[in-house]
Amino acid sequence: MGRVDVLLGLQWGDEGKGKVVDFLAPKYDVVARFQGGPNAGHTLEFDGKKHVLHQIPSGIFHEGILNVVGNGVVLDPITFAQEIKDLESFNLDLQKSLILSNKAQVIIPTHRLLDQAYEISKGEQKIGSTLRGIGPTYQDKMARVGLRLGDLVEPDFKQRYEKLRDRHLAILDNHDLDFNIQALDEKFFQALDVLRQFDIVSTEYIINDQLSQGSSVLAEGAQGSLLDIDFGSYPFVTSSNTISAGACAGLGVPPGKIKEVYGIFKAYCTRVGSGPFPTELLDASGEDLRKRGNEFGATTGRPRRCGWLDLPALRYAVMLNGVTKLFMMKVDVLADLEEIKACVGYEREGVKTDQVPLNFTEDWQLLHQSFKSWSDGQYQSFGQFPDELSEYIHFIEQNISVPLTLVSTGPDRTQTVLKEETIAL
């Protein structure tokens, strides 16, 4: 029987999802994105090349895999056209290996302008959005006024586009933004020509047909569980369900088809944009982690905030997603440090808890545990790990009660250590 495995981030995004999806893709028939849009930046490194994907699934570099942009995604045709252009030098047969859901919502240029306008009006309370139009597009989807990719072929598409654009322009009238709407319209319609070269179909049928033929599907999450619209650090979140439940709604697959849920996290923690981050290191050690981990946003280039691993928050994310296997990334970044810490609980007014509070309150006291750092190296198996790294892994497994089966020791595809026989399809 076919199966869907979901791979998703357990922190505030940028855990290394792109790298691991690319690594695991050869074991699957289909790789599918189920939510988010061009706010994502998924970095892949192989054969000395580095490539960042935003809307295209991270299975695209492997032959014989079908890549699907699911109905839960919000897609920007302009960014999409650019991504296709950036892939030209790889000589991939994209029209064959990439299909798009006719139900995915379309980001139009004024969605991006609205994102800017809303952020400016929030002032100090701004979310730190990537300004890719994500929030306003999901807003229109829920308000039932959005455009879907399947609408592109309708004869009245231009009128419908103009109606939505004018609705946005009326709101933008109250904001002081500088833009040239004719130029934006032109760019948008040019980009549609690229989009029309691809199959825009009911991908839910294709995925379910594949499942009934026994195929395996890897659902690729974007962002992370702590940015989830329901369970993340609201309002400093993204506008979609990033947790595993989102994969069912965002692809049209029944919950019973989901088998493994791979939860991926950094050996420490990062966040880009505003909002609470209890374990953030605001001193030189945070700066040190940023430098060692090269922690700069793959989409916006913004420096990422850095801090220690937050185990109560990780446990929360594991619970919400039903994680069956843990993957730990960037252990090389913590190598050869004087000391490593992890938050193991919170305390307020003398009362200890390991539950994440409503607002991820930062003024709670954090209870830390220290660990010894390990020496850096190109380890090929779990058995080769230095004792200190094995102890860190063991502690996390005990604390979270889920096995940790993949460790990443560097950005390249080959710098990935899988515990023997743990991913058998």
Ligand code: GDP
């Ligand atoms: P994603 O959004 O979850 O796909 O992650 P990003 O691509 O935004 O950020 C992860 C960054 O870490 C990228 O620059 C990766 O190349 C890099 N990376 C992934 N795994 C490792 C690792 O094990 N060690 C190091 N040093 N870098 C890694």
Ligand code: IMO
């Ligand atoms: P990947 O898939 C990290 C953050 C933004 C901001 C908040 C809302 O690469 O892990 P939005 O543009 O969605 O309105 O921004 O969410 N954010 C991400 N942070 N990685 C991402 O994606 C992110 N996508 C959005 O920085 O704080």
Ligand code: MG
């Ligand atoms: Mg990223």
